[in-house]
Amino acid sequence: xxxxxxxxxxxxxxxxxxxxxxxxxxxxxxxxxxxxxxxxxxxxxxxxxxxxxxxxxxxxxxxxxxxxxxxxxxxxxxxxxxxxxxxxxxxxxxxxxxxxxxxxxxxxxxxxxxxxxxxxxxxxxxxxxxxxxxxxxxxxxxxxxxxxxxxxxxxxxxxxxxxxxxxxxxxxxxxxxxxxxxxxxxxxxxxxxxxxxxxxxxxxxxxxxxxxxxxxxxxxxxxxxxxxxxxxxxxxxxxxxxxxxxxxxxxxxxxxxxxxxxxxxxxxxxxxxxxxxxxxxxxxxxxxxxxxxxxxxxxxxxxxxxxxxxxxxxxxxxxxxxxxxxxxxxxxxxxxxxxxxxxxxxxxxxxxxxxxxxxxxxxxxxxxxxxxxxxxxxxxxxxxxxxxxxxxxxxxxxxxxxxxxxxxxxx
Amino acid sequence: xxxxxxxxxxxxxxxxxxxxxxxxxxxxxxxxxxxxxxxxxxxxxxxxxxxxxxxxxxxxxxxxxxxxxxxxxxxxxxxxxxxxxxxxxxxxxxxxxxxxxxxxxxxxxxxxxxxxxxxxxxxxxxxxxxxxxxxxxxxxxxxxxxxxxxxxxxxxxx
Numbered sequence: 325x326x327x328x329x330x331x332x333x334x335x336x337x338x339x340x341x342x343x344x345x346x347x348x349x350x351x352x353x354x355x356x357x358x359x360x361x362x363x364x365x366x367x368x369x370x371x372x373x374x375x376x377x378x379x380x381x382x383x384x385x386x387x388x389x390x391x392x393x394x395x396x397x398x399x400x401x402x403x404x405x406x407x408x409x410x411x412x413x414x415x416x417x418x419x420x421x422x423x424x425x426x427x428x429x430x431x432x433x434x435x436x437x438x439x440x441x442x443x444x445x446x447x448x449x450x451x452x453x454x455x456x457x458x459x460x461x462x463x464x465x466x467x468x469x470x471x472x473x474x475x476x477x478x479x480x481x482x483x484x485x486x487x488x489x490x491x492x493x494x495x496x497x498x499x500x501x502x503x504x505x506x507x508x509x510x511x512x513x514x515x516x517x518x519x520x521x522x523x524x525x526x527x528x529x530x531x532x533x534x535x536x537x538x539x540x541x542x543x544x545x546x547x548x549x550x551x552x553x554x555x556x557x558x559x560x561x562x563x564x565x566x567x568x569x570x571x572x573x574x575x576x577x578x579x580x581x582x583x584x585x586x587x588x589x590x591x592x593x594x595x596x597x598x599x600x601x602x603x604x605x606x607x608x609x610x611x612x613x614x615x616x617x618x619x620x621x622x623x624x625x626x627x628x629x630x631x632x633x634x635x636x637x638x639x640x641x642x643x644x645x646x647x648x649x650x651x652x653x654x655x656x657x658x659x660x661x662x663x664x665x666x667x668x669x670x671x672x673x674x675x676x677x678x679x680x681x682x683x684x685x686x687x688x689x690x691x692x693x694x695x696x697x698x699x700x701x702x703x704x705x706x707x708x709x710x711x712x713x714x715x716x717x718x719x720x721x722x723x724x725x726x727x728x729x730x731x732x733x734x735x
Numbered sequence: 736x737x738x739x740x741x742x743x744x745x746x747x748x749x750x751x752x753x754x755x756x757x758x759x760x761x762x763x764x765x766x767x768x769x770x771x772x773x774x775x776x777x778x779x780x781x782x783x784x785x786x787x788x789x790x791x792x793x794x795x796x797x798x799x800x801x802x803x804x805x806x807x808x809x810x811x812x813x814x815x816x817x818x819x820x821x822x823x824x825x826x827x828x829x830x831x832x833x834x835x836x837x838x839x840x841x842x843x844x845x846x847x848x849x850x851x852x853x854x855x856x857x858x859x860x861x862x863x864x865x866x867x868x869x870x871x872x873x874x875x876x877x878x879x880x881x882x883x884x885x886x887x888x889x890x891x892x893x
């Protein structure tokens with residue numbers, strides 16, 4: 325008899341108050357399934373401002389939840405102001421995810437903790453009511469937990485971080501040029517033109533992008549002194565530093581001009597980088613290629629057409645190697661950047677109505693003709709994509725692999 | 736029958752304990768009175784949230800894990816220079832903390848030098864061969880009002 329009464333009580337309790345454990349929602353699919361279940365159970369959802377559910381059996385591993393709001397890619401849970409809910413939720417999340425990123429005095433909350441990975445971003449805000457601090461949280465302190473699920477993409481460009489290597493040591497080589505009374509200089513690294521300097525007295529150049537391996541390298545500058553009869557001597561100084569090692573000076577050279585002749589200054593240095601890149605090492609010498617102009621135009625045409633056609637695979641194939649080498653050489657290995665960069669492409673796709681390619685351009689041959697860069701004569705950029713209130717432009721370093729007849733983007 | 740019930744209860748208790756195995760927060764508390772001029776801070780704070788340790792400033796700010804003679808500490812900042820190591824300890828403005836620390840420092844380090852030049856503030860300095868501790872408080876009607884500044888510990892070079 326007793327057993328029957330207990331069973332009846334248990335069944336009636338379950339049927340009266342169905343509970344929904346929000347800790348079981350670990351993906352957008354789980355969230356959709358939960359919402360369908362709630363609709364079937366006739367749970368009241370207030371959609372007047374945001375989609376909001378109050379109480380009605382909501383909890384997070386037994387921690388009482390006052391309300392939840394939800395969207396397509398996430399949910400926000402606010403605990404009840406009772407029973408040490410903030411303390412319990414923080415401890416539960418630390419048990420699940422380890423210690424998160426801690427921030428203090430983040431208005432409107434008093435403290436916040438966040439955890440992030442490829443599939444889930446979690447942020448917990450703690451608001452004090454009767455507690456004094458994190459070590460003395462009170463029973464009425466409450467917490468707001470925001471969970472969102474970043475959109476997942478299949479395209480390799482959006483998942484490049486999985487292939488990139490995270491190194492412990494991240495040497496970052498930079499060239500610093502200081503000049504006085506010089507009007508112009510060009511900068512080269514291992515025969516690759518990195519740009520020039522005119523007005524500014526100091527300028528920095530990132531070298532990692534064009535360092536393909538450890539060992540000996542050489543920076544070269546061609547500087548033209550100021551031709552006036554100024555009493556201030558023309559002077560130029562170059563420093564190669566490693567930013568990782570407290571701006572440690574790797575090599576330096578300075579020169580004071582004695583006349584108005586252009587000077588070429590060479591600065592050899594040794595670098596020790598943890599990555600090795602293929603780059604344009606196996607590229608063809610393009611200096612005698614009679615079809616080079618046509619090949620360059622054709623490459624930029626390919627990019628323009630792929631953008632206009634919103635051809636994701638083509639963009640992936642055109643840019644994967646260059647983006648991989650660029651990100652590896654700058655230690656840009658974070659997962660969120662992969663999807664951010666890809667979403668930038670998706671925005672360009674959406675916004676572009678047409679593209680234009682410069683037809684009249686000069687070609688700069690670097691590294692014994694293996695790496696080329698086209699500079700338009702009249703326009704600013706080789707490829708411009710435009711749309712309503714939108715414009716973006718592209719210029720690339722190109723090379724041609726020995727086993728191919730087509731140019732490829734490499735930087 | 737009773738034995739069976741007891742067994743089931745034990746199983747249930749064990750399962751619930753294992754299921755709810757929380758982080759042992761007490762074991763992670765760092766007692767700042769243990770820090771010396773030679774303490775390796777990276778090792779000292781190992782196991783705690785790395786984000787709470789601001790690397791550039793040597794600052795740790797999760798009060799759940801910071802104690803000084805049992806007093807909860809809001810924030811601790813370490814500095815090193817040619818003249819040695821310094822620690823700035825920010826406290827919560829609790830009179831009881833002031834009393835505990837004054838009593839603990841005095842019993843461990845001896846009688847402090849008290850600067851009572853100004854009517855509404857007091858400066859305590861405890862000195863040993865190894866370190867010097869300064870505590871500044873503001874007074875109201877002769878009683879503790881608040882800590883005027885962070886508690887300051889300077890380790891003396893030999």
